Amino acid sequence: MTHPSGIHRDVPAGLFAARWPALGIAVLGGVAAALGQAPFDLWWLALAGFVALCGLISVAAAPGRAALLAWVAGTAHFATALHWIVEPFFVDAERHGWMAPFALVLMAGGLALFWAVAGWIAARLVPNGESALRAIAFAAALTLSEAARGVLFTGFPWAQPGHILIDTPLLPLSALVGPLGLTALVLFTATALVVLVHRGRSRLAVAVFGAVAVGVGLLPAPSAPRPAADAPVVRLIQPNAPQHLKWRRDMIEVFFQRGLDLTATAPEGRAPDLVVWPETSLPQLLDRSDASRARIAQAAGAAPVVIGAQRFRDDRPVNSLALLGPDGRVQGVYDKHRLVPFGEYLPFGDRLADWGLRGLAEVLPGGYTPGEGPTTLDLGALGTAFPMICYEAIFPTDIRRVDTRPDWMLHITNDAWFGTFSGPYQHLALARLRAAEQGLPLLRAANTGISGVIDARGRVVAALPLGEAGALDVALPPALPPTLYARTGDVPILIVVLFAGLATIAAGRRRARH
Template identity: 35%
Template sequence: MARLAGRVMLLSGFPRALLAFFAGLLAVLAQPPFGIFAFAFVAFPILVWLLDGATGSPDGGFIRRLWPAAVVGWWFGFGYFLGGLWWLGNALLVEADEFAWALPLAVVGLPAFLALFYALATLIARLFWSDGVGRIAALALGFGLAEWLRSFLFTGFPWNAIGYAAMPMPLMMQSASVINLATVNMLAVFVFAAPALIATGRGSRIGLTIAVVLFAGHVGFGFYRLAQPAPASPEPPLAVRLVQPVIDQAKKLDDGERAAVFEEHLALTAVAPEKDGKRPDIVVWPETSIPFILTDNPDALARIAEVLDDDQILIAGAVRVEDAGAGLPPRYYNSIYMIDGRGQIIGAADKVHLVPFGEYLPFEDLLSSWGLSSVAASMPGGFTAAKNRSLLTLPSGRTLYPLVCYEAIFPDEIDGAARRADVLLNVTNDAWFGDTPGPRQHFHQAQLRAVETGTPLVRAANSGISAIVDARGVLMVGLSYNYRGVVDTLLPGRMPTPLDDAMRSRVFWLGAIFLLLVAVFSRFGFNIRKN
């Protein structure tokens, strides 16, 4: 292995960039739909060895000394994000005549931009680089800070954060009940990169020992927590039905098909429970499942009342319109409605975190003057973001914490109310992205929100993956991608988590400071002793 490490370190120019790119591609295989975390134990040692050889001219300035390391990080990130996000282009093909021109921006441009965060990660790491375990600590610190910044800068897009690779299944998700994703990102990089010490570096024994202990503790805690009794259904039990209609997105956008789309949802809602099954108390439809403005269609509310029993509740995604007044155009919201068995709207919650270019156009005045529009351009001005997240309260008093579509990928935006709610409710429409890794990655990230908050997740998706997940991230029932149908089960209960959000944040910064101290001592401490 030392010989392999040496050959990697000696690479330069295009071969070094190409290997960094392929290492990033390899790391993607640790994410859904593959979830083979072993590949990360190959990708990150390669990155370490590439950075070992990415030394700038000692006579150059600060930027020139660090530039080669930043370039390696960028190529690694470009491979990682290109391999992990290429499926975003599918959304632009739904209305290809209008948006196909933007394919290169979505498929290549976004990965190229996101790769800048990993360039920053390796630049930070190179500042404290040494020939020992300290460089593994420096790399973990760099990626931890870069992923933290990626979670909120430019509205944030923490999709496929490195930490998810260390949590491919419920057994390996339980650490998220104690520490936040930002901390998992840091520790995961340390563990994934540690095998590089076998071939090179001072302090390999202590570094590998720490990595083994972290990994064993990660898995061992998972065994312990899953061995505890499963969260019991609260009394009185609440039966939930998920409706997965699998309706092609082009059909949903066709004005002539809207009534048929609505009736398909109603037909699935009316399906009788399986033998001896409990009639559902709540029926959940996916995001924008009502394909018209519901408040403009009283007949639609009457049809819902015909299908529901008096004491049943329908929760459905829909577009909500609001009069802006003073001659201004109306405001449109991507919303969730709660409708009772009499066809009355008894609650609503609007999406807070909108998708840039998908649901609204950033810098609208400037970009619209260039002829650009959002994918939701059928709504004048696109969608409007809600100022605050509103919980949905059932007539029984139980509360639902709403997450519309990709809001479920932002753990830091899920506030303490989620830990007091009875359910995390995620409605989505991943049909935009087809049968690609996208819907699997989205479900995996939503699944982790249940573990982090100790709150069961109810997730309805147009084409999949719809599921009910308990507070430990364990799948109770679900419908696979492109399977049309319904699934019923009793809602599981909550499970306490040891630390609140503020304490988890402190743990992250304490971990970052510790890694910084290790890296600094390794980088400068030994030089002082030598002198």
């Protein structure tokens, strides 16, 4: 429509502008956005959910209203995407089960505050009537809020908008722009469709949405180079120890022996050059496990072994990854430096321990202590590996903190904590993202699954199914040259998004003055 001043104004979208249905649309939009995450991978439905959210914010009557709508959508999104967060509480249901609903509600509502801040900023800084510009400002603000969510309060960059593209042919774009760039791509695409609606071109918006959906589905995914004929062979061990049985006295030896049997299994081809066990696989403390390490060495033959273990460092327990030589001696150790809040440690843990409270994954008393930080592991003929333990694989920036680029990434984890539905699949998806954004292959040994080998394009080359015991022998895929994202990190995308947001806000204020 045309404003009395003669200046063109946006056409308000009736569905977006309706007051009472807006909260319902926010809930449905948040749920739809979450269904783009693994294992659903309905990225097109997630994009529609973000279109709905951007549209609601674009016509919100006041900043408080915009913040509320964004918070409601965010809460629905995180409650749907992260519903697996209740699983650890049911490992010992009698003791912790009552906490599960509170944990889900508090986590979903807390993470949604980042979305609320983005909604408030967009509505506060872009005046009413400038719906298209506000939608663009919201996309920029939400991208920056998601960047902050990845680092503040120890960071939790899980279930970001850009993650809906992991299982699409657009995953290789992460090599250029990283995960934050994928988030910007999703949100600004949703905003472009909202702008078309506000310009009175709803049919064109639907046509563009359909073209994007079809186009992405038809895009060819680039392939990674294949391993050389003489590439090292790595054996991944998946003992499949359910968490509620893993540390039961009568089952510890059962699972350890299962790991030994899988390690000693005769190979179909060449003998493995390295054997990898998952997180916390060693049944004793590392420095008190001479007998167990000797048994592992015997089972592995001439191959070195990487195994998840626990040990004390300076009288404090740590969650570690140990490299064992053919004689079973410890040749190298990496200590996990990113610990799971309320899982591996509790804030003010010493005081809370007096009340009988401790981390859910806490095996040793007092909670784990973080290691010194990311490093590389020299594996001789297999090159250098960048080790990650469980939760550490969700952080894209840690690898930039090591002095030299590794040849590949090594991830050991115990996803038995995450249940059998969505958590393990989302964790695997984030490992794929790490490989694609860095241009490095990633090998992953998971206690209950999914263990596998991911090439430098983020493609799963081979895997063991969730919930099955097994050993997987795979040739180590080659690395690609350092990607643009590996060299620059998130800085370029942050600058572009910040500039776009500030320019949009300035344009909105300028138009409002006229």
